[in-house]
Amino acid sequence: MRYIVLFLHLILFSIGNAQQLAGHVYDKNTQKPIEGANVYLDGTTLGTMTNKDGYFAITAKNKMPNALVFSFIGYETITVEDPFSYDKNFKVLMKEDLIGLEEVVIGSPLFSRKKMLAAFKGQFLGTSKSASSCKILNENDIVLHYDPDNHVLSASAENPLRIVNNYLDYDIIFDLSDFGVKYNFNTLEPL
Incomplete structure (x- = not known):
């Protein structure tokens, strides 16, 4: 019986120390949620993708020194250093990444x-x-x-x-x- 009480105490203690990072990711221009954006703690296997509402949640066993990274194709990557020191309910506005245009050559080409x-x-x-x-x-x-x-x-x-x-x-x-x-x-x- 003593072992069961000790086991439950350890579980409750570890749950109490768990840290959660959560929030929403939006397009900066349209203010619409971005579904499928990658959100992860850099250098770890802890990560997730945003849902249709742009919501994400990551639970870590304890505070970590790793940066929180937000990435999505066509948008600039955002890195938040020391994310555990901020309010746990993030509102992230991602800015579209301007894609470079192909080189334009003025003049008549040698071949059609x-x-x-x-x-x-x-x-x-x-x-x-x-x-x-x-x-x-x-x-x-x-x-x-x-x-x-x-x-x-x-x-x-x-x-x-x-x-x-x-x-x-x-x-x-x-x-x-x-x-x-x-x-x-x-x-x-x-x-």
Whole structure:
């Protein structure tokens, strides 16, 4: 019986020392809750995601010196040093992260988009019978650039490419992050 009382005392003591960090995360401009934002104590495995109301709660066994981090895609990350010294009901306003624009080149390009796209498809998909049956459904998502100083055709896409091949009967999604073909001189003719 003495052990049961001691065990209950330890449980109540440990619950009494537990520290909770809770609050809401909102978009700074719209004041609307952000659902799915990551909230975690840096350097630990303690973390959670906000619910549809932007609410989060993290319970730690005791006060920790770790920073509380708020992150969400498209927003600037917020770090709160020594979060246990603040009011436990946080109201966090996340600011949208300004995404940089692609480089803009003024002047006439050496090759038209149509020619660069044809060269890209020839190098990327190939020229066989099955390759000629391929169709990239979202060609407009491909960003093409030809560097005349280095003779390099490069391609990238923010969205994954959706490629359909009726000859081989497949439909795939491909993440095109970095593609380049180096030519010996300013041309798009096959190597």
